[in-house]
Amino acid sequence: MKLSQRALKMEPSATLAVVGKAKKLKAEGKPVISFGAGEPDFDSPPSALAYAKEAMDKGETHYTIATGIPKLKELVVNYYSNRFNVTAKPEQVIVGAGAKPLIYEALACLVDPQDEVLVFSPAWVSYVEQIKLCGGKEIIVDTSDTNFIPSIEKVTNSITDKTVGMILNTPNNPTGAVYDEKTIKELAKLAKEKDIWIIYDEIYERLVYEDAKHHCILSLVPEIEDRTILINGVSKAFAMTGWRIGYAIAPTWLAPKMGAFQGHLTSNPCSIAQWAAVGALEKAEKDVEKMHKAFSERRKLIVNLLRDMPHISFDAPTGAFYVFADIKKTLGKKHEGDLIDSDITFCTQLLEKKYVAAVPGTAFLAPGYVRLGYANSVEEITEGMNRLKSFLEEIN
Numbered sequence: 001m002k003l004s005q006r007a008l009k010m011e012p013s014a015t016l017a018v019v020g021k022a023k024k025l026k027a028e029g030k031p032v033i034s035f036g037a038g039e040p041d042f043d044s045p046p047s048a049l050a051y052a053k054e055a056m057d058k059g060e061t062h063y064t065i066a067t068g069i070p071k072l073k074e075l076v077v078n079y080y081s082n083r084f085n086v087t088a089k090p091e092q093v094i095v096g097a098g099a100k101p102l103i104y105e106a107l108a109c110l111v112d113p114q115d116e117v118l119v120f121s122p123a124w125v126s127y128v129e130q131i132k133l134c135g136g137k138e139i140i141v142d143t144s145d146t147n148f149i150p151s152i153e154k155v156t157n158s159i160t161d162k163t164v165g166m167i168l169n170t171p172n173n174p175t176g177a178v179y180d181e182k183t184i185k186e187l188a189k190l191a192k193e194k195d196i197w198i199i200y201d202e203i204y205e206r207l208v209y210e211d212a213k214h215h216c217i218l219s220l221v222p223e224i225e226d227r228t229i230l231i232n233g234v235s236k237a238f239a240m241t242g243w244r245i246g247y248a249i250a251p252t253w254l255a256p257k258m259g260a261f262q263g264h265l266t267s268n269p270c271s272i273a274q275w276a277a278v279g280a281l282e283k284a285e286k287d288v289e290k291m292h293k294a295f296s297e298r299r300k301l302i303v304n305l306l307r308d309m310p311h312i313s314f315d316a317p318t319g320a321f322y323v324f325a326d327i328k329k330t331l332g333k334k335h336e337g338d339l340i341d342s343d344i345t346f347c348t349q350l351l352e353k354k355y356v357a358a359v360p361g362t363a364f365l366a367p368g369y370v371r372l373g374y375a376n377s378v379e380e381i382t383e384g385m386n387r388l389k390s391f392l393e394e395i396n
Contacts (some may be wrong), residue, residue: 022357033384034357035372040239045287051279066263068095075281084216097269099233099246111136118166122366148177165197171204174371175324176317178212188221197227204320206237212318238280243273302374305385328368354387
């Protein structure tokens with residue numbers, strides 16, 4: 001039997017692969033510390049659990065509307081109105097089984113074979129694969145030499161007559177960069193001038209630190225509402241990754257098509273998880289603030305520990321919960337006689353020798369880097385960074 005060309009061209013998720021290998025070693029009794037997953041280590045808010053239990057007790061265990069229950073849609077509309085002064089209608093909201101399928105559904109509705117979509121690297125692992133699944137072509141715009149913020153000149157030069165859209169992710173995974181107001185406005189203006197759409201992935205919007213500020217693109221440039229798809233959800237800020245609830249706000253001409261696509265793909269997101277998200281949005285604000293404070297403290301800790309290490313450099317992140325470290329100075333050197341010839345071998349040796357899991361930058365279109373998450377306890381961060389420092393000091 002043969003596999004389709006679509007399946008043959010698709011690469012597995014590198015982050016899930018790292019997590020899987022780390023879990024396998026841990027199951028074997030190894031003292032693994034994983035900085036690989038993009039997942040908070042906190043429990044979901046009590047209000048989410050309470051609303052989920054209540055929903056089960058009330059028998060809310062059947063199919064829902066494909067695009068989500070009305071109550072949750074109403075809360076999403078209110079959230080964007082109160083937080084960003086963005087006006088939307090419930091019928092523009094699509095609730096999905098996480099943010100990931102919503103991005104795929106948007107792309108599936110917008111991309112034809114050979115259409116080009118701009119992706120700013122380093123980039124989240126699934127953007128490129130989803131574009132390919134839709135028959136499109138990713139056009140990579142490198143941001144590594146502009147502090148991980150897109151250069152408008154580079155973006156403009158990357159647009160051709162085949163360009164149909166761009167994907168923006170701020171706060172950024174994997175870099176932790178937060179796009180400034182000027183850059184966002186320039187990208188919005190460019191999209192309007194060139195008649196292209198924007199998928200605006202702001203899943204980490206509650207996780208910004210120090211003087212950084214997250215800007216929703218539609219609060220800055222409301223006139224591009226008809227060409228913008230906002231992506232958000234409860235996974236990161238509310239520590240609800242396993243519930244798989246994301247939401248999109250799409251233009252009125254697009255939202256019904258995304259809903260129809262989702263109806264054929266998943267029917268609807270889990271009914272119980274939707275009610276858990278209702279509980280989170282209604283009553284978990286204090287939990288979000290508490291987790292943000294912990295992430296802020298962890299960020300300071302990991303940044304301070306990394307600054308004392310040889311062979312690496314990095315920009316201190318101002319958003320999300322990742323540090324993206326440049327390890328190019330280790331390439332061509334050896335650890336205990338074993339050659340480090342790429343970020344992949346760096347991460348492999350780090351995991352096998354020190355039981356520390358990190359994600360190679362190659363997975364994010366940025367070879368020569370590694371991503372270290374700090375969604376871990378203070379104790380794990382301290383011990384894990386001690387092991388990483390030992391590994392780096394042993395490289396020669």
